Amino acid sequence: MNETVLRVENLGISYRMRNRWLPAVRDFQVRVRRGQIHGIVGESGSGKSTVVQGIIRYLAENGRTDPGSVIEFLGRDLANASRQELQKLWGAQVSIVPQHPMSALNPSIRVGEQVAEIVRLHAGLGRAAAREAVIRAFQRVNLADPETLLERYPHELSGGMQQRIVIAMALITSPQLLILDEPTTNLDVTTEAVILDLVRKLIREEQAAAIYVTHNLGVIAQLCDRVTVMYAGEIMEEGTVNDLFARPLHPYTFGLLNSIPRPGQTKRDRALITIPGRPPSLTELPQGCVYAPRCPLAIEICRQPPPLELPAERHLIRCHRWQEILRGEVSISAEAQAGVDDIAIADLQREHLLTVSGLTKHFPVRRSLFDLLRGTSPLPIRAVDNVNLSVQKGRTLGLVGESGSGKTTLSRMIIGLTERTGGEITFMGLDIRNHVRERSKDVLARLQMIFQNPQNSLNPYLTVGQSIRRPLMKLLGMSRQDADREVSRLLRAVNLQPDYAVRYPDELSGGEKQRVAIARAFASDPALIICDEPVSSLDVSVQAAVLNLLARLQEEQDTAYLFISHDLSVVSYLADYVAVMYLGEIFEVGYGRDLFEPPMHPYTEALVSALPVPDPRRRTRPIPLSDDIPSPRNLPTGCRFHTRCPHKIGRICEDEVPPWRDEGNGHFIRCHIPLDELQAKQQAYAQPAAETAWGLMGKEQG
Amino acid sequence: MAQAEQITETEASSRKSKPLNHSIAATTEFLRLLFGQLQSGLGAVIVLLFLLLAVLGPIIAPYAANDQSALPLLAPGAGHPFGTDALGRDVFSRVMLGTQSIFVTAGTGTLIAVVLGAAVGLFIGYQGGLLDEVISRAIDAFLALPALLIALVVLGVVKNLDFVAGSWQALLADSSVLLVIALVYVPIVARVIRSSTLEVKTREFVQAAQIRGESRVYIIFREILPSVVPALVVEASLRFSYAIFLVASLGFLGAGARPPSPDWGLMVNENRRIYQVAPWALAYPAAAIALLVVGVNLTSDGIKRIVQKRG
Amino acid sequence: MGRFLLRRLAFFVFTLIFTSLLVFVLTRVLPGDVARIILGREAGEDQVAALRVELGLDQPLVIQYLDWVGDFARGDWGKTFVSPRQDIREIVLQRAEKSGWLALVTLVMAVPISITLGVIAGLREGKFLDSLISLLSLSVVSLPEFVTGLFLINIVARNSDFFPASSSGIGPGTTFMEALPKLWLPAITATLVLIAYIARLTRAGVIEELKRDYVRTAVLKGLPYRVVVIKHVLRNALIPTITVIANSTGWLISGLVVIEFVYGYRGLGSLLIAAIENRNLPQIQAIVMVTVSVILVANFLADMLYSILNPRITLS
Ligand code: SF4
Numbered sequence A: 001m002n003e004t005v006l007r008v009e010n011l012g013i014s015y016r017m018r019n020r021w022l023p024a025v026r027d028f029q030v031r032v033r034r035g036q037i038h039g040i041v042g043e044s045g046s047g048k049s050t051v052v053q054g055i056i057r058y059l060a061e062n063g064r065t066d067p068g069s070v071i072e073f074l075g076r077d078l079a080n081a082s083r084q085e086l087q088k089l090w091g092a093q094v095s096i097v098p099q100h101p102m103s104a105l106n107p108s109i110r111v112g113e114q115v116a117e118i119v120r121l122h123a124g125l126g127r128a129a130a131r132e133a134v135i136r137a138f139q140r141v142n143l144a145d146p147e148t149l150l151e152r153y154p155h156e157l158s159g160g161m162q163q164r165i166v167i168a169m170a171l172i173t174s175p176q177l178l179i180l181d182e183p184t185t186n187l188d189v190t191t192e193a194v195i196l197d198l199v200r201k202l203i204r205e206e207q208a209a210a211i212y213v214t215h216n217l218g219v220i221a222q223l224c225d226r227v228t229v230m231y232a233g234e235i236m237e238e239g240t241v242n243d244l245f246a247r248p249l250h251p252y253t254f255g256l257l258n259s260i261p262r263p264g265q266t267k268r269d270r271a272l273i274t275i276p277g278r279p280p281s282l283t284e285l286p287q288g289c290v291y292a293p294r295c296p297l298a299i300e301i302c303r304q305p306p307p308l309e310l311p312a313e314r315h316l317i318r319c320h321r322w323q324e325i326l327r328g329e330v331s332i333s334a335e336a337q338a339g340v341d342d343i344a345i346a347d348l349q350r351e352h353l354l355t356v357s358g359l360t361k362h363f364p365v366r367r368s369l370f371d372l373l374r375g376t377s378p379l380p381i382r383a384v385d386n387v388n389l390s391v392q393k394g395r396t397l398g399l400v401g402e403s404g405s406g407k408t409t410l411s412r413m414i415i416g417l418t419e420r421t422g423g424e425i426t427f428m429g430l431d432i433r434n435h436v437r438e439r440s441k442d443v444l445a446r447l448q449m450i451f452q453n454p455q456n457s458l459n460p461y462l463t464v465g466q467s468i469r470r471p472l473m474k475l476l477g478m479s480r481q482d483a484d485r486e487v488s489r490l491l492r493a494v495n496l497q498p499d500y501a502v503r504y505p506d507e508l509s510g511g512e513k514q515r516v517a518i519a520r521a522f523a524s525d526p527a528l529i530i531c532d533e534p535v536s537s538l539d540v541s542v543q544a545a546v547l548n549l550l551a552r553l554q555e556e557q558d559t560a561y562l563f564i565s566h567d568l569s570v571v572s573y574l575a576d577y578v579a580v581m582y583l584g585e586i587f588e589v590g591y592g593r594d595l596f597e598p599p600m601h602p603y604t605e606a607l608v609s610a611l612p613v614p615d616p617r618r619r620t621r622p623i624p625l626s627d628d629i630p631s632p633r634n635l636p637t638g639c640r641f642h643t644r645c646p647h648k649i650g651r652i653c654e655d656e657v658p659p660w661r662d663e664g665n666g667h668f669i670r671c672h673i674p675l676d677e678l679q680a681k682q683q684a685y686a687q688p689a690a691e692t693a694w695g696l697m698g699k700e701q702g
Numbered sequence B: 001m002a003q004a005e006q007i008t009e010t011e012a013s014s015r016k017s018k019p020l021n022h023s024i025a026a027t028t029e030f031l032r033l034l035f036g037q038l039q040s041g042l043g044a045v046i047v048l049l050f051l052l053l054a055v056l057g058p059i060i061a062p063y064a065a066n067d068q069s070a071l072p073l074l075a076p077g078a079g080h081p082f083g084t085d086a087l088g089r090d091v092f093s094r095v096m097l098g099t100q101s102i103f104v105t106a107g108t109g110t111l112i113a114v115v116l117g118a119a120v121g122l123f124i125g126y127q128g129g130l131l132d133e134v135i136s137r138a139i140d141a142f143l144a145l146p147a148l149l150i151a152l153v154v155l156g157v158v159k160n161l162d163f164v165a166g167s168w169q170a171l172l173a174d175s176s177v178l179l180v181i182a183l184v185y186v187p188i189v190a191r192v193i194r195s196s197t198l199e200v201k202t203r204e205f206v207q208a209a210q211i212r213g214e215s216r217v218y219i220i221f222r223e224i225l226p227s228v229v230p231a232l233v234v235e236a237s238l239r240f241s242y243a244i245f246l247v248a249s250l251g252f253l254g255a256g257a258r259p260p261s262p263d264w265g266l267m268v269n270e271n272r273r274i275y276q277v278a279p280w281a282l283a284y285p286a287a288a289i290a291l292l293v294v295g296v297n298l299t300s301d302g303i304k305r306i307v308q309k310r311g
Numbered sequence C: 001m002g003r004f005l006l007r008r009l010a011f012f013v014f015t016l017i018f019t020s021l022l023v024f025v026l027t028r029v030l031p032g033d034v035a036r037i038i039l040g041r042e043a044g045e046d047q048v049a050a051l052r053v054e055l056g057l058d059q060p061l062v063i064q065y066l067d068w069v070g071d072f073a074r075g076d077w078g079k080t081f082v083s084p085r086q087d088i089r090e091i092v093l094q095r096a097e098k099s100g101w102l103a104l105v106t107l108v109m110a111v112p113i114s115i116t117l118g119v120i121a122g123l124r125e126g127k128f129l130d131s132l133i134s135l136l137s138l139s140v141v142s143l144p145e146f147v148t149g150l151f152l153i154n155i156v157a158r159n160s161d162f163f164p165a166s167s168s169g170i171g172p173g174t175t176f177m178e179a180l181p182k183l184w185l186p187a188i189t190a191t192l193v194l195i196a197y198i199a200r201l202t203r204a205g206v207i208e209e210l211k212r213d214y215v216r217t218a219v220l221k222g223l224p225y226r227v228v229v230i231k232h233v234l235r236n237a238l239i240p241t242i243t244v245i246a247n248s249t250g251w252l253i254s255g256l257v258v259i260e261f262v263y264g265y266r267g268l269g270s271l272l273i274a275a276i277e278n279r280n281l282p283q284i285q286a287i288v289m290v291t292v293s294v295i296l297v298a299n300f301l302a303d304m305l306y307s308i309l310n311p312r313i314t315l316s
């Protein structure tokens, strides 16, 4: 029954660069049994994707599996298999669900054919039989109307549908081994939840062995049976998810688990644990333990490479000090004090800094020939519709929403990069102009922004010093000397050494770049900073440091944030107030700490339920939403959520725009369902804000 | 303050870089890559040699371009390494002197095209809107015409105009080939730079400059231009090779330099009828053209590869 | 798809108008006294005055332009000025046909060869065969047509009986089959240039497609390499080649101007050079307009083909 499908021992993978073999993966091992989902988790550069590519023997031309590697698949030696043998396995017994479904599908071949060719090849089916098989496969992944779908091209389908097709493609031959390489990474959380559910169900049904590669600990906890934590090409720890999440023995695992905000945790509870430094590059791996330069527990012996040990049945660890950690003799201090004072809700209220009322952006759509002939003009895209919100002095307003919610357009209108088509923006008591070019120097200085992508937010041809100096001289009118002095101060404030001023962005890591961008935003002494997904492109360990930094700077400078993110846990961690957006409208506003407490709007409820919680003992039950998200060109009438709402109460939701309901305490919900009924409906999904084992551990030891 | 946060991310190499060192390092690295590859290294050497000849040509050349003192149709030998043509002119001297003229004409023409094209491309790319739309369409339309055709027509017309000697029109007419090169390549350069600008414009550091209230000129030159330079260099090297090609073709067709100037294309045309008796008079200038264009193309390919690899 | 083609059609019309304006400015406005230029310095004042009236030069510029465009569209392209005065339209179209033959032979040779070479080089990227093809095509692309042309004439033609060195002697009455032997050398010259151009772009297209994720998907389906390449890669790599070939018409035409001159081939290109020599401005105008139309039609046809073959066009 629990037969081992895949056994990997001593796997090494190297890439040839400038006439040297660089060891990208060293001493890797794994055993996956039938019906089991094995997670591999790691940050960028950990080698997690390389490992699976090596296992299926699909490496780039300059890559190889090192001699001595053992890869055994159902008793067959894969490490030395010929290309012909591999071709027979690939797609038949070993299948891959890739990361980006859109680019993984051939753009100029109909999707039906792309799936059918697999069964024709491996199962030797004829055209008609293959077609039947594809239809069945599409039905299994809950694709509606499979017959018509066969004839579609990839670009005609939504992201969720493409992902389902890729899954159907991988499963159609009932493979023994299924490799999933970050299959949900670019999907919205509600779609991700549905796809994960599907994956879990199908793997159980198939009794296949699966490897799931991801950077997302929440997904691992919710989906996998066992997990391998990788760092810099090596296994740090492996075990069952229950063990590993409850009792991480490796300092790195501990750091990872504690660097992500738990649902319901806020900056006022405690600071996040951060992992300083950055992963080593392949060319300069540390001599001993690869984690030593960043490890808070590193001691002398760590200069020797630690062996991979088996502390218990089916548990692996690579650390010299695991026994001490197990016995609780050493611990990593999780800072209990957040540096952000806890305040009673009543005291959160302060004067309004930014007030937005009726803010609207309609993007005009070009008339088509059809429109010209009929003399009609097409409806505009209503990206943001009649939004009201306000940000208070020194506080954070979080704005959550999935893609297409209009949150970015909203922020761009406030900053003045996109011109609004309606509504007012009042900032510090002034009615501010539409476009940045028309705004006064003072407004520009007091309203700043931090962007999403640190790769792009700094000009690669200017030094860090030049980038930070510019707003000081331009907006505050400082002299060159004063500005240089101020640059040093700002760099220190974001925990960088002042000599960073002479460096260029390509010499910095992603996290360092984002700190420089933060220093630049703070340079002109702003009263409000718009943070547009500032941590979403960073690895979790780096993300924690940036979140802590933002929280601390806010306390010190009394700066307000409008914090935009698709990540519910991050928003609720940092924000005092949260607004939930969907299709250009706000549906719920409330205190950050209440976000995970019912009653809430049916959409918020779906979002919260879909969040993969990084705790295997708290299996989430996502509310299944259809992934058929309405286009902003053609918005639903009445309540815009009614096409997907699980609580829809009838015609009224389709016909009438729902009213705002005041729950008191500054909590507002826009729904036809009265609050008490909402509360009753949602008890089942309530997320207890209880401490989980690993969360407690942080506190005990800290 | 949180303890873990205090630890500064310090890089192992805390080398200090200053803007000047940075660009010197970048240039050295670029040259290393360029000469490190057989093909592009060879190309660069060829181009440099020709450049040297262009500067030293007047010194090296033993005879003046139109010195007809030697016997006609002399085979290559002592005194006349490349032989003489039908009029008794030293082919070696004429090829040497022609190097300078092709570098001046094609080089200056390219330079003007690159500068003007970059300016137009940066401006319309950054500005966007109706102006961009109109100019871009006009560029597309212009590019539907083959460059040689435009050059022929313009030069054909200009050739027949009479200007008072020394007037500014006459000066312009004298450098008409150079100006035509610039004219036909401005739109192409503009289009290429416009599309790079459109890409750079969306990057967040440009938005950061916008929300600081920077002026258009500052953003275009200080923020966008440096990122566009690599594309500009690739385009310039490519244009230069086309320009040499075009100048030579125009000379050959009799629409470029006028006799008796030592223009390579013109020399090929003048001497093609006497190929049977004096193949050298045709072969050397033809080989010079081919070699130089191959050299520039190899270099340009190399530059493109380096720039693309850098991403 | 319809929308895409409609946009291309609009561009087609716009470009024609734009180029007609450009040509008008170049040949009518820029030169100043057009009649004087056409007739030369020796012509008498009364002759010049008469020509001015014939060309309508006494009218305002706008009227002149509209007249010219109108006449052109109606097929009245004017007459030559040296006697015997001939109908320009007749000459130009007759010469255009001859150039068309040359272009046809060139394309028939160049397209299959260059695509094959490009695909081979692309599939073998970085290998010996690729380096060889790339280096050769780079060298050939670097040689001006007159250099290759003269080389072929002087080395190949003089040493073989099969290829006549000169293409003179093809006149209005010659049929295609009669002319064919004389077409080989000029066509080969043009082919060399085109091969290099198309092969280089095809290679780039193949390399780009090979890097795409869907190729990985196809390989990991267990499909044999042959199927991956033919069914998945080439389909996507060759669709843009249609555009490349269409774009090469402009390239081909300028090449033909030089090649016709080298070989003494009486096509549109040598007519243009003669017209410039003779200061025959109306004829220059006619030649340029015909050329532009050919290029635009080629591009438009390519767009149509492209939109039929490429399913992604349907939505955009
Ligand atoms: S071996 Fe040492 S440095 Fe490495 S993780 Fe364990 S304690 Fe830290």
Ligand code: SF4
Residues within 6 Å of the ligand: A602, A603, A639, A640, A641, A642, A643, A645, A646, A647, A648, A649, A653, A658, A670, A671, A672, A673
């Ligand atoms: S108004 Fe109706 S459709 Fe909208 S969220 Fe409430 S129940 Fe759902």
